[in-house]
Amino acid sequence: MKKANAYVIYDGPSQIDGQRIVAIANVAKSRNTKTAKNRSCYVNLGQGVLITYKAYKAGKYPAITGHDAIAALGAGRMVRIGTYGDGAAVPSYIWESLISQAAGHTAYSHQSGHNGAAFDPNIYMQSADTESEALAAWQAGRRTFRVIDKIDAMIAGKEILCPASEEAGRKTQCIDCGLCGGNSTKSPKSIAIVAHGAGAGNFKRKAA
Numbered sequence: 001m002k003k004a005n006a007y008v009i010y011d012g013p014s015q016i017d018g019q020r021i022v023a024i025a026n027v028a029k030s031r032n033t034k035t036a037k038n039r040s041c042y043v044n045l046g047q048g049v050l051i052t053y054k055a056y057k058a059g060k061y062p063a064i065t066g067h068d069a070i071a072a073l074g075a076g077r078m079v080r081i082g083t084y085g086d087g088a089a090v091p092s093y094i095w096e097s098l099i100s101q102a103a104g105h106t107a108y109s110h111q112s113g114h115n116g117a118a119f120d121p122n123i124y125m126q127s128a129d130t131e132s133e134a135l136a137a138w139q140a141g142r143r144t145f146r147v148i149d150k151i152d153a154m155i156a157g158k159e160i161l162c163p164a165s166e167e168a169g170r171k172t173q174c175i176d177c178g179l180c181g182g183n184s185t186k187s188p189k190s191i192a193i194v195a196h197g198a199g200a201g202n203f204k205r206k207a208a
């Protein structure tokens, strides 16, 4: 396969509205999971929507298909699903392949309630906007990612603070934490983050 910075791993109908979409896996960063802080596999339109879209239109991203080839792309990497767009628009088998040999992954979706969306609780955190939405998700066996307005709003026993947040002392970052991987992670707890301070906007955007 010709080496490229990114590959088209899905080109077909959206599971949400049937419109044609593409999923692009950006693999520009290092694969070294031991020493490289920047390792990643940014999926969809990760380095700026317009730049990526133009490169895609210019034919710079080869298409790869089949489980083995897509699995090899994610092997040993920390995969971030849905840098742009909601991953549940893409059939789950694409993500299952991509993360099958990965070091870990993070994924957030707002589409759990959307009829037809490919929301798989083993892959995604459900982005919950309210406490009642989170309660319903937990009842259904899903983990949630929830932006809260103050630390007291966190539900003890069910949620933990994102360890990368200001309130939790910024102990880590997603690439090393990986707790937002739906039910595939070791932790049964859901994640909450207080909506202020540096990075909160990014978390909100990412969870959208």
Ligand code: SF4
Pocket (backbone or CB within 6 Å): 106, 161, 162, 163, 164, 165, 172, 173, 174, 175, 177, 178, 179, 180, 191
């Ligand atoms: S650092 Fe926070 S947002 Fe990132 S994976 Fe961990 S808990 Fe999730």
